[in-house]
Amino acid sequence: MRTPSRPRRRAAAGLTAAALLLAACSARTTDPDSSSGDVSTATTVTMRVWDQAAATAYAESFDALTASHPRVRVKIEVVPRGDYDARAAEDLAAGTMTDVFWADPALTAEQAAADRLVDIDKALGDEKAGWEPTVTGLFATDGTLWGVPQQWQAVALFYDAAHTGPAGVDPTRLTWAPGGGEDDGLAGAARALTADGAGRHPGDPGFDASAAATFAINAGPDLLDVVAPFLAANGVRLVADGRFAFASPEGEEAVQYLVDLVRTGAAPLAGEDGALDLFRQGRLALLQASSADLPAVAERAGDLRVAPMVAGPQGRAGVVDAVAAVGNVQSKHRDAVQTVLEWLGTAEGQAALASRGLGVPAAVGAQDAYVKRWERRGVDVRPMLTAAREPTLALPAGPHAGAGTGAVEQVLARVFRGELPVGEGLREAQEAGNAALDDR
Template identity: 40%
Template sequence: MLNRRTLLSSLAAAGLLTTAAACSPSSDSGDTRDDGAAGSGASDGGGSTGGDKGSLTFRLWDENAVAAYEESFQAFTAESGWNVKIDVVPWADYWTRLPLDVASGDAADVYWMNSANYIQFKDSDALLDINEVIPDGAAQWEKSVVDLYTRDGGLWGVPQIWDSIALFYNKALVEEAGVDPSALAFDPSAETDSLRDAGKALTVDGAGKHPGEDGFDADSREQFGFNSQADRQAIIGPMLASNGAEWQKDDQYTFASPEGIEAFQYMADLINVENVAPSAADTNENGDFTRDLFTQGKLGLFQSGPYNLLAISDGVADSFEWALAAPVAGPAGAKSLVHGVVAVGNAQADEEQQAGITELLTWLGSKDGQLPLAEKGVSFPGHVEAQDAFIAFWDEKGVDVSIFVDAAKDAAEADTGARANAGLTAAIPVFQEVFIGRLTAEEGIPQAQEEGNAAMAE
């Protein structure tokens, strides 16, 4: 096992001390799906008391999940005798603090982890192999998340929450435009397709004209069709996979294939040629721009994940009715990018803590341990049998979210690898240049692949 000085050096060299945000589900703020509460430093998120065996620490980055974990840990303490203290470290500081704490021996006993970072901690012997801690436990959990955190014969976290991708739609707008959101598909090789046709029918300028009609003025658009934008999780990942393109192989990007370049150009053309999506000048700067258009009733089709459910529900309120459909299908079918957050066990904790860590991880992987996450609407829980409670939460609000479960069954490739954050950080700005129209996909996508792979190799 690496000593603390060597561990700190290896994590710093790998880029974890200054890592950028990457995609995975968590809160309702930011467009990275990992954003937690604003601010800096750590805060005491509460926990549970009254046990007589000792105390364990649990770290996460999202204030929105604290109340659910407090409820869960109260039951855990009553059952096990272990107290749990919750430590909230906001996303802005999480990946700076964590490697330092791991290297110094001050890491929490159990803490949240995402797919873009776990491999570096796993390779540094910082994480417990869940297959050894909870034998046969993986059968209880969402398979796509288990697969995401399985590497070198081990499972490196207990699935906690996850999300996939679906299509939010404004019922009144699609009905008026004669659009069937359940039958939308795209085909870059065709002259047009149902997505482009729907986008045109839903896009309206200040004079009531649609794209393609004489006198249409793109600069005066008051309503848009679809949210094509440089969004890795909701748009790029699903549409690449739906066009038969591969994202990466053996921790190297491979998206600059003919199918990948074709898909990127299609996504950019929805903005700059078809005029059915907002300008990338807006969406590159604000990832939530299209979500806000949707809640304002100015966007007919919004492809996104359950991480936006609460924001849309609260934003729309009673303004109009909305619902969900499967993500837009391409030649290879409908694909959804799945991300998940896991709870990892500190392999370097004191020996006397290991028994408690095992008990806590086992509880966090159980249906009872995860029900509060579902019942409070935090996100889809990792335990398959707890998912009905999350669905019921949204059923009471009149929204059928089971489409996300179906979408997760055919998942596109998520970001993995020891330097996944660095690679994505290098590639995204080039993607944005393609979406804004300053580079063609043929020019930009090979460049993005080269720069992303170079960053992951450093």
């Protein structure tokens, strides 16, 4: 994806469960047109993913593929996310990689540069017309498309109306402004939604910012889910010409605003996992997080809603991440691989993923199934889908994108803890991120 992948969002199940899944897939991918049950003439295409739930959905999808293409079967394997990229690089170099596999934009760019991926433009022609354009672009380098986008995620603002309603806060209309002022509706919401153990709010006599019982919004050093959207809302580009470029006066204003939320007690000094836990406990009113967190968020929220991002002086920009299915150019089953890739690019091929609400389908024709799935759970996710159709924030790409983002976040953590002034910290974070991007 145009961005590094975060393992928490794509956690795979244990190896025992993966083994059981493989057995189930093998049992169900027989040739339905063979009266004798002999599948010796069928071609088996192997596919690797890092998510157990997605593998289960793909098993259903590939049953439908085999029904229409009885000479093509697909065997799925699951590799845990933490080991995925390293295993992929090793197996591709050794010639033992699966025929098709999941990749984020960073892994796609790395393996495309090594000439190990199928050229999707040549293989599928005009099929990409039915895919979300912004998401599709995440898997293209130098004008060539290397992946069939499967599902995407965007940063969203989640809230529980049972908490925001009584406080008189409408999260769908929130704005922020550097230094506060008339356009800073978030500041007022932060006061109303934050309280210490005695029920006092920021600005009340005796309010204890170090002992907040409820927080307004998460505002930690998570670069992609928290910091980047605020930078974009203040007219700051996170990346320019492939380099981090956020250390500017406007960048300082955006980060200072977030740091002030933490220092005044309106936001917890917690990472993304901690913020998610606080939201699910009812102690965090607004959660700015990836749409990939929706299944976990929905488990406990009483009246879960989705709002557009908080707008800043320059409005808002979508922050979009994605996963694609890529073809191994070394595969001995070129025709069958092409059939599988074509299937994975259709609304029908992505329907099983969509109906489980695992991620927004990249095939536009499958997105209604995703919306309806969450409607049945009482959640209107349509505000989330607009992220891919708004101006999209450019994020780090290439083989070292993950390392670059990690380096930036390490320095930002020191800024939020008060160990570095904002301006100095941003410059140091930018330098550290670019050094990581340059690492060979």
